[in-house]
Structures are given as structure tokens and as C-alpha cells.
Amino acid sequence: MAGGRMAGATQLEPSLDPAAEPSRFSGHMPTLDGIRGLAILAVTLYRFNIGPAYDDFPGNLLFGVLGHGDLGVDLFFVLSGFLITGILFDAKQHAYYFRNFYVRRALRIFPLYYGFLLVMLVVLPFAFGSRGELFPEATENQAWLWTYCANFLMGIRNEWCLGSFEHFWSLAIEEQFYLVWPLLILLCSRRQAMIASLAAVAFSILGRIVWIRSGGGDAAVELFTFFRFDGLGLGAFLALYVRGPAQCLPPSRWARVSVAGCAAGVVGAILLERRLWGLNLALVAGFCAALLILALASTPDSRWGRLWRSRALAFFGKYSYAMYVFQLPLIVLMAPILTAEGLCASLGSVFLGRMTYIALMTSVTTACAYLSWHLYEKHFLKLKRYFPT
Numbered sequence: 001m002a003g004g005r006m007a008g009a010t011q012l013e014p015s016l017d018p019a020a021e022p023s024r025f026s027g028h029m030p031t032l033d034g035i036r037g038l039a040i041l042a043v044t045l046y047r048f049n050i051g052p053a054y055d056d057f058p059g060n061l062l063f064g065v066l067g068h069g070d071l072g073v074d075l076f077f078v079l080s081g082f083l084i085t086g087i088l089f090d091a092k093q094h095a096y097y098f099r100n101f102y103v104r105r106a107l108r109i110f111p112l113y114y115g116f117l118l119v120m121l122v123v124l125p126f127a128f129g130s131r132g133e134l135f136p137e138a139t140e141n142q143a144w145l146w147t148y149c150a151n152f153l154m155g156i157r158n159e160w161c162l163g164s165f166e167h168f169w170s171l172a173i174e175e176q177f178y179l180v181w182p183l184l185i186l187l188c189s190r191r192q193a194m195i196a197s198l199a200a201v202a203f204s205i206l207g208r209i210v211w212i213r214s215g216g217g218d219a220a221v222e223l224f225t226f227f228r229f230d231g232l233g234l235g236a237f238l239a240l241y242v243r244g245p246a247q248c249l250p251p252s253r254w255a256r257v258s259v260a261g262c263a264a265g266v267v268g269a270i271l272l273e274r275r276l277w278g279l280n281l282a283l284v285a286g287f288c289a290a291l292l293i294l295a296l297a298s299t300p301d302s303r304w305g306r307l308w309r310s311r312a313l314a315f316f317g318k319y320s321y322a323m324y325v326f327q328l329p330l331i332v333l334m335a336p337i338l339t340a341e342g343l344c345a346s347l348g349s350v351f352l353g354r355m356t357y358i359a360l361m362t363s364v365t366t367a368c369a370y371l372s373w374h375l376y377e378k379h380f381l382k383l384k385r386y387f388p389t
Contacts, residue, residue: 030309031295035079037313040320042072047167047327048361051340051354059351066358071284073170074231078288080174081197081235088185089193089243091389100387101182107387108321111380112372113171116325117145134332137163148175151223158217164328169223171325176225177232194240200233205282222281231285238289242296263287322369322377330365 046069054060091097121142125134138145141162144153150162151169160166185193208227211220221227295308307313316323338360344353 029296030314031305032079032083033317034308034310034313035075035292035295036317036320037315039072039075039079040316040323041313042069042075044069044323044327044362044365045358046070046072047331048340048358049354050331051357052344052350054350054354056351063354071288074281074284075288075291076170077174077228077231078235078238078285078292080177081232081237082239082292083235084178084181085185085193085197085236085239086243087389088182089190089240092186094389096387097186098182100389102178103387104384104389105178107380107383109171109175112322112325112377114146115376116329117142120329121145135164135329137161138165148172151225155217155220155223158219160219164332167324167328173225173228174232177229181236190240190243194237197233197237197240200229201237201282201285204229204233208281228281230282231288234285234289235292238292316366319366319369319373322372323365326365326368326372330361330368334361334364 045066049063049066049069054063088097088101091101094100120135121139125139141153144150145162145165145168149172150165151172154161154166154169162168184196188196204227208221211227294304299305300309338357340354340357342353343357343360344350347353347356
């Protein structure tokens with residue numbers, strides 16, 4: 001990869017029992033904050049890339065690239081698989097394995113998730129007498145949101161039917177992953193868990209192929225949990241791989257080849273406007289996994305290392321959860337005073353209007369996420385100290 005020095009299979013002294021001592025990939029890794037920041041920026045720019053059509057070059061190319069920022073969700077899946085599996089594997093020998101894991105996850109996820117649903121679907125409609133008017137689709141089907149089953153509702157109906165809450169599908173998939181994965185990691189050896197991770201990847205890919213070839217719905221193939229396990233599975237496999245006796249990464253040259261190959265496949269699928277029987281999602285997952293390897297292998301003083309450890313990416317990574325949750329509902333809440341169409345008209349330029357809208361909405365989302373973290377979320381996280389990993 002041009003412009004940076006990548007470490008190869010960096011090794012430490014081998015350990016007879018990988019789970020008996022901490023992995024060098026345990027604990028907080030600044031590199032992962034950067035990856036999380038990149039993922040949320042991609043998704044955020046994608047969400048706000050709306051407005052009148054713009055066909056002139058190079059603006060159309062820029063908006064076209066931003067239009068594929070939803071691939072950041074796949075990067076989140078790979079990252080979650082890596083982080084959660086690592087946490088679980090490192091805690092296998094600890095007392096209160098299940099209790100501590102689930103309580104810590106609940107403290108991180110539930111306050112914002114359920115607090116946001118409460119405010120958006122109960123408090124605001126009640127306070128302003130507009131019950132069901134702000135978010136009609138979500139209000140009508142809110143039971144699926146409260147139970148982390150949004151992806152199942154939309155998959156069964158084969159349509160994106162939750163309006164400004166349709167992005168909660170990925171949060172549902174991750175929560176469902178948390179329900180089954182701790183037991184598998186506890187019961188399996190490292191080698192068995194690695195095999196199970198790869199099996200999950202294979203079944204996910206094969207399931208999509210069979211579904212599409214048999215005439216299954218387009219939305220469902222992106223929404224059902226068992227069709228989206230390739231990213232989580234690849235992340236899980238990598239977490240277990242680096243916790244082997246040598247505690248090493250796959251050679252970075254493999255990752256570079258994988259990044260290039262998967263990127264070429266994804267671009268080809270986009271240009272051909274074909275879904276390649278569901279293989280495009282596998283290519284995206286592979287690309288994200290290879291990108292994660294490259295990031296972990298980068299030395300701190302290399303260009304890539306400085307990028308992943310940059311304060312800017314770390315900042316967005318820190319507030320990524322709230323930014324993701326707030327994005328689509330904020331479009332509705334801000335619509336009375338800020339729309340892409342309105343900016344295009346007032347500025348007399350579609351390009352400037354859309355770019356200004358993206359910048360303003362990203363700023364509003366970031367500000368809301370910042371306030372949410374410091375005024376609300378972080379106070380729940382203080383309780384984590386009572387449930388150590």
C-alpha cells in the first residue's frame with residue numbers, strides 16, 4: 001500500500017494457553033477508534049447525500065461515491081465481530097462471564113437506544129399533540145423496534161417500512177449476535193470457534209445465493225440476520241486468529257491483495273448494477289476485514305498508522321453510536337428549518353446546496369451525539385467498573 005510502512009506478521013513470545021494471559025490485541029486499541037470513525041463518517045455522509053439530481057462532472061462522481069457510504073455499516077459489522085469475540089474469548093476463565101458481558105453491553109447500548117425511542121415515539125408526540133405524525137411508520141410498528149426485531153419486520157415484508165427508523169435494522173442484527181455468540185465462545189475451543197466463525201460466513205453467503213436464485217426478495221437478503229453473518233463472522237475469526245500462541249496478524253501483503261481484490265469486485269458490481277447472487281455483500285465484508293488487518297498491522301509512525309490514530313477519526317469514533325442513531329430522525333426534525341431542496345434553491349446551485357446540507361446536518365448530528373455522550377450516556381458507563389471483564 002503506497003505511502004505507508006506496514007508491519008508483517010508481528011510476533012510475540014508464544015504462550016501455551018492463549019486464553020491464560022492477555023493478548024496484545026486486548027483492551028483499548030486507538031486504531032479501532034479510527035476505523036469506527038471512518039465507518040460512521042461514511043454512513044453519515046451517505047445519509048445526508050440527498051436532494052435534487054446533479055448530473056455535471058465532477059459533482060455527480062462525488063455524490064455517487066457518497067451514495068455508497070452505507071458500506072460503512074459492513075465495516076461496523078466486521079469491527080463488532082472482532083471486538084465482541086475478543087472480549088468474550090479473553091473473559092472465558094473469569095467468574096460471572098455471562099453476567100458481566102451482558103450488563104456491560106446493556107450499559108453501553110440500552111440507555112441511548114431505549115431513551116431515544118422513548119423521546120421520539122412517546123414524549124415528543126405526547127408533548128406536541130402529534131402522535132403518529134412525526135414518525136408514522138415507526139409509531140405503527142414500534143413493537144418491533146422496542147424488541148430489537150426491526151430487521152425481521154422489514155425482512156418479512158421485504159420492504160424498508162420503518163421510515164426514519166429503518167437504520168435500526170443493523171442495531172437489531174448486532175443485538176441478536178450478542179444473544180448467541182457468548183455461549184458459542186464459552187463452549188468452544190479457540191480452534192472450534194474459528195471453524196464456527198468461518199462456517200457462519202459460508203452459510204451466510206450460500207444462504208443469500210439460494211435465496212436470490214429462488215426468487216427471494218431484495219430487501220430481505222440484506223436484512224435477515226442469517227444472511228448478514230459474513231461480516232461478523234470474519235471479524236470474529238480475525239479476533240480468534242490473533243489470539244493464537246504467536247499472537248500475530250496475517251501477513252499484511254495478504255491484506256493488501258484482499259483489499260485490492262475485494263474493492264475491484266465491489267466496484268465491478270456497482271458499475272454493472274448487479275448483485276452477483278449476493279456475493280457483492282461477501283466482497284464488501286472481505287474488503288472491510290482486510291482493511292481491519294491493514295489498520296492493526298500499521299506501525300504508529302507510518303502514514304497509515306497516523307491516519308488510523310488521528311484525533312479527528314478518534315473523535316468521530318467516540319460518538320459514532322449516537323451519531324448513527326440520530327441521523328435519519330434528525331432529517332425529519334430539522335425539515336421545518338433545513339432541507340437540501342431549500343438550500344439548493346436559496347443558493348442557486350444544486351451542488352452547493354447539497355454540499356452545504358451535508359455539512360450542516362453532519363454538524364448538527366455530531367453536536368447532538370456530543371451532548372448525548374457527555375450529558376447522558378457516559379454516566380451509565382461509570383457503572384461498568386462493578387462488572388469487570
